[in-house]
Amino acid sequence: MTDFDVIVMGAGHNALVTAAYAARAGLRVGVFERRHLVGGAVSTEEIIPGYRFDYGGSAHILIRMTPVVQELELSRYGLHYLELDPLFHCSDGETPWFIWRDRERTARELDSTFPGQGEAYSRFLDDWTPFARSVAELFNSAPGPLELGRMAVGSGRGRDSARQLSRILRPYGEVAREYFSEERVRAPLTWMAAQSGPPPTDPLSAPFLLWHPLYHEGGVARPKGGSGGLTQALTRATQAHGGQIFLNAPVQDILVKEGRAQGVRLANGEIYTARAVVAGSHVLTTAGALPPEYVPAAARDVRVGNGFGMILRLALSGKVHYRQHTEPESRVGLGLLIKSERQLMKGYGEFLAGEPTTDPPLVAMTFSAVDDSLAPPAGEVLWLWAQYYPFELASGSWETRTAEARENILNAFEHYAPGTREQIVGELVQTPAWLEQHLGLHRGNVMHLEMTFDQMFAFRPWMQASGYRWPGVKGLYLTGASTHPGGGIMGASGRTAARVLLSDLTRRRWQ
Secondary structure, X not given: OOOEEEEEEOOEHHHHHHHHXXXXXXXXXXXXXXXXXXXXXXXXXXXXXXXXXXXXXXXXXXXXXXXXXXXXXXXXXXXXXXXXXXXXXXXXXXXXXXXXXXXXXXXXXXXXXXXXXXXXXXXXXXXXXHHHHHXXXXXXXXXXXXXXXXXXXXXXXXXXXXXXXXXXOOOHHHHHHHHOOOHHHHHHHHHHHHHHOOOOOXXXXXXHHHOOHHHHHHOEEEEOOOOHHHHHHHHHHHHHOOOEEEOOOOEEEXXXXXXEEEEEEEOOXXXXXXXXXXXXXXXXXXXXXXXXXXXXXXXXXXXXXXXXXXXXXXXXXXXXXXXXXXXXXXXXXXXXXXXXXHXXXXXXXXXXXXXXXXXXXEEEEOHHHOOOOOXXXXXEEEEEEEEEEOOOOOOOOHHHHHHHHHHHHHHHHXXXXXXXXXXXXXXXXXXXXXXXXXXXXXXXXXXXXXXXXXXXXXXXXOHHHOOOXXXXXXXXXXXXXXXXXXXXXXXHHHXXXXXXXXXXXXXXXXX
């Protein structure tokens, strides 16, 4: 008899979603995580006394487009979401505006600040809400070969699907210009679209902008106590159904015999057997754990890219005060802080040259404004995500250039909230090198693989592996950001992988 029915390699949020569904279905589940806590990039820890820092993703948006939280009854296991409203605050440092959950309020306030842009915003949402809903449906299912056509048809209401498809194939920067004549409106929307990685000039990138209507539909939320509240709840849900979680237990080898996964060997030499293995790790980590004869060339040829973003996490002695913003609303939603479209493109140009961005646009997060468990009463947590930062630098190393990049991020934020640096009492600087070393994100790419069309949908991680099964090894399954639908806190990959796994192991229909 095997030790487990299912062994899960890694305890990132998608891996835990798969584990929770499998345990709920009555399978014996063991999860093996190399770090000292669960969650991967969706984890939270008090690393400065009195201040709780997320290690990775912080805003929970896409998971609200899935049934994961409801199906796994995660509220029973301690998950409590705090709603953010406004969803975003946008600014060039001089003229702020807000994106509220209520689309009409957003459009009305936009028109009062930038005449005509509120009407343009409403038209944009009307035109692309059907498309965004069709994308959400695609995210919640295994990918097939006809996604583009389905998205074009899904953008619907009798429109010419060929014309819609041509717009979907365009760069998202061009689509933004089609709707918004005011750069101070256009630039923050473009900057939010850039969070997936590709720049505004990349063809086939329009969907990163066109799913914007989903933000109004599902909202933006934060787990009470930190982003890791989600993965802690998933852990408890797994354990409640008999699953076991092993920490400080890195998997070194996936054991394969006669083309079938048999279990895993840990770094300490311990062996555990199972009927199936689910790899929630980066696809390159999974490939490295397999015997070489079971790793096809396509697995080694996936495009990881050269870094992506960098995060500066700060513990502050006082509250962030934006010089041109409304309090406290400016501290609630995600701050889309960008001076101009040129700022984003200049940063991308520096990135292509192998240099850290000197004046980055920022996503500013002060979630202590809605969650008093993150910081002392008088204090604040401030997390600044910036793009773009190469993993492999043209000169120097991250050991020698981290201080410079940190200063540039701080200087960029001082444009919006001067005096912030005087309040710093602790910090965590997460460079691309840090992300690889501590979170297993190869070359610092938080999306695992480049989010370009050749590695999306049925091409992720590569075509023969897009069905969440490793080709050539029976009983080896894949989940996580390396698989469809990619990076971000969504859980859809974990849920779809569970559907595939359970259909193979239990022969029961998904309920």
